[in-house]
Amino acid sequence: MSKKLQGNGLWESSRMMLPEHKLEIIHSSKELKRRQPMVLDEQEWESIGRAMAQSLALRQPIAIRMYHPFEELAVIGVVDRVDNQRGRFMVDGEWFESRDIEGVEEA
Template identity: 60%
Template structure:
């Protein structure tokens, strides 16, 4: 009976050794997190013009707006009425919270 050989078959070597250095675990977790990161969508001038009109309509007519926002790890949607737009700092306010204009990836008005 050759038990040493069985340890090396398939994934036997790893299965028999459950030790992992802490720095290896940190690196593995970091790689997994990096793979889950979303890339920023680049919008063209026409798309920005449409988004600008919808934000303006929400601000002036107090209409509810859905804004798809960039976030590295999750899909983020801001829903509410635009309260203010600060062109100097490139941001807008919905329900008392500021958001960066450059993070907008899409918009639609609620009917």
């Protein structure tokens, strides 16, 4: 007797997946891996400000952990400029948003 005729074999052998279903499965699995942004308190913001000011004044490289929804990012380099009005900072000629900072370490 064929396996298709035993138990749930007929249903199992007749399944198919539409492209829309496949895309939804991929999208759902990606959403499960989404990270939430960290909420920093005043003390952490002060230590971040000190580290950035020290990097700016003494030209010391630092590693700044940045928020990204699906991966962990780090900006490593020397802080060139800080623009508090627009909420951004420049590291090695590239601007980054200050609100995306999750932490700072010495490089």
